Amino acid sequence: MAIKVGTVFNYLQFPNVSKFPFVINKRQDEVFIQKGLFVYTKSNEGFLIGVIEEIVLLNEYFTDALTIKAYNNNNNPNILKGLFPSDDFEFAIAIVKCLGLIKFKDDNLKEIERVQRMTYPASPGKGVYIVEEEILNKFLGFDTKFGLNIGRVKVTNSNANINMNRLLNKHFAILSISGGGKSYLTSILIEELLSRKEDYGTPAIILFDVHGEYIYLKDIPELKNKIKIENISYFQLGIPKLSVYSFKKYQEQISNVQVRELSKYIKKLKRDKNKNSKYTLKDIIEQIENESDGNKSTKQALIGWLAELERLTLFGYQENPILEKVVKNQEITIFNFQNEISIRKKQIIVDYICNRLFELRRTNKIPPFLLIVEEAHQFCPEAAHSKAISKPIIEMLAREGRKFMACLCLISQRPKKLSTTALSQCNSKLVLNVKNPYDLKHLMDSSEAITKEYTSMISSLGVGEMLLMGNAVNYPVFIDVRERKYKPKVDAITLSQSCLIWQKKELK
Ligand SMILES: Nc1ncnc2c1ncn2[C@@H]1O[C@H](COP(=O)(O)OP(=O)(O)OP(=O)(O)O)[C@@H](O)[C@H]1O
Ligand SMILES: [Mg+2]
Known part of the structure; x- marks a missing residue:
């Protein structure tokens, strides 16, 4: 049974094609109406679905300065309350941003036939209902059965299961300020990919781990058979x-x-x-x-x-490790760059591996793969003066990899410093907190889905909150990233703990 939450009405110049307001029903026992909630109404065209963008509280009593003065001057406001039922006059309005029209296959309203753009406003007087989870998942393009569970959709709290094919089909980028949770989110994606059932089909993963943050995966009993760590001190071209x-x-x-x-x-x-x-x-x-x-x-x-x-x-005379042998379906090969400081050496290694992977994939000698590049701005920078040996091949993978099922995931804390060619090919973006105005502008330029409104929301995201947009979903959606299933034995330590460890060492 659909839950009715209000009625469309005329407010200012709305409803128009892109927005409609509704008066929120006074008694809401079942749901708490919040910004970010998905709702629908029936318009002349079909089921119009949208998201609550703003909530306004109105009270006629308090629009007049004289009334407020009288209210405040009276020593016993309760008397006034008896005279003026001001509470009853308070009502809440929600402004909904329309997202699309759903056409259902039949009257069951379960199977979505297609989603299309709306061309006609919602009708005043019509009821507004909460979008049920099943419909919402289909509308957003989530895959409840085979998808990668990265957390929960904000406000509605339903599971966010990204469709793997859609995410890995056209490359993706994970962006945020330092400490925004990029590596954490990446480890969740790895958990999900490695834990998929064998018969679902999962690509090989190759990861350039610049700081040795993913080595802990090797200690997880459930995963360890699928994890190979390659220390690049032993790497040979x-x-x-x-x-x-x-x-x-x-x-x-x-x-x-x-x-x-x-x-x-x-x-x-x-x-x-x-x-x-x-x-x-x-x-x-x-x-x-x-x-x-x-x-x-x-x-x-x-x-x-x-x-x-x-x-x-x-x-x-021979590469080490032999890439053709280490890259395997549903296994991850982590190249640990932790002990390497020479940027030139790092770039040479990344360039070599990328070239070889691309060639091996083109000749079908290795399975489809996902290549995750941490600190991608180091290997594929934008500025012409900061040349990087590995830049051309990463850009080439970004442009052509898709045809060979070679997917790229670029991770960076400075989108502005990342090659525009590469970033613009990253169709899906997983954006955590980004604060720098230049980076935000760069994001806006590289993706039409990011409007001004979104940028202000992106800059206020907390740790573990993200915006998912692009090819992976039908509409940009905010997600609370879940906790890791498998945690490192030693969790991140605080600054003071680290200082104490140092102090002890000094005393010895
Ligand atoms: N979804 C989450 N749930 C709980 N804690 C989180 C979550 N995301 C991030 N964190 C915490 O935030 C901290 C920073 O995360 P992380 O190391 O992933 O940042 P980062 O974006 O990779 O930073 P850098 O750019 O410096 O590499 C971590 O210690 C982690 O514990
Ligand atoms: Mg990181």
Whole structure:
């Protein structure tokens, strides 16, 4: 049975096509009418669904200054209350922002046939009802059966189960200020993906963990079989897997002439049967040194650049880990960058992994995957002056990955500093608290769904509150993010606790 909460009426210039006001029924035992509640009314076109945007309290008694003066001057207001039934004159109005029209398949009003834009206002006098959970889920595009449960819809308190296909179909971004809860939310998404039933179909996950925040997952008994941690101190790029242009990418000073020379040497090495395609940077350097012909200064310069690359201790004859072997359906591979400080090294590794993943996916050698990039502004920055080795491949994944079922999740605390090309391809956005006005403007520019109204709400979100919008849902919706199911053994410690630990250490 639908719960009636009020009646549409004329107030100011409303109702119009985009908004309608209704008088809230006085007696509301069952529901508490709040901003953010989803309601519907029957208009000439069909079921008009909307969300309460504002609530106004009116009382005719208190619109007149003289009455208020009389009220305040009287020593015993209770006498006045008897004379003027002011309480009875108070009424509440809700202003509803219309979201769309629902066409149902039949009179059961259970199966939604389609949702379309409204073109006609609500009718004054018609009843207003609460949208039932089942209809709301369908209207928002949630998937109650197979969806990823990330929390509850604000106000209505129904489960927010994001449809995985819709979320992972077109890339997504998680954005907020530092400490806004991005990593926390990401760990919830990981929990959900790894806990899905096997026969639902779940992609592989690869995560660049810049601060080692996800290592705790390995200690969770329920998940540990699905988790591989790769410490990047042991990471090796496979030299035979690199194209000659990668050397230029990793060592910018190599000139085009030198690249051409280098490609000759590499070709020779490739043909060398004894090497069996297993050569390293050292072999290339040796090959150049042993070559009798060729310009001496070019050779010398090349050797210099390659030796400098060699000092990064990143290169071997075979990649480690072998990506083709580690990337598996419904398993997560976490690359732990915690101990690496060189940004160049980090970018080289990210560039290599992204390139390899893209190639392996294109040739169907690994399953569809979700690649999560923490601190994405480090690897794919916007500004032209802060070049990043890994920027072109991340932008390419953002542009073309979808066709190969390679999904990207970019996480950043500075949307403004993140490549616009990459961010604009992130169709779904999970926005937690963002305060910086430049970042907010950037968000508004990159997504038509974010209006001015939303930006003020985004900047006042608390920890654990988020706005979900884009391809993953039909309409932007505010969600209370749930708690982690699996918690780290050592929870985050406070500043004072950390100081005490330090103090103890000093005393020893
Ligand atoms: N939904 C939530 N429920 C409970 N606590 C939360 C929730 N979201 C975040 N927190 C708390 O907020 C703190 C900060 O969260 P988190 O580390 O995810 O922030 P962040 O956005 O990743 O920050 P940074 O940009 O610095 O990496 C965490 O200690 C976490 O305990
Ligand atoms: Mg974080």
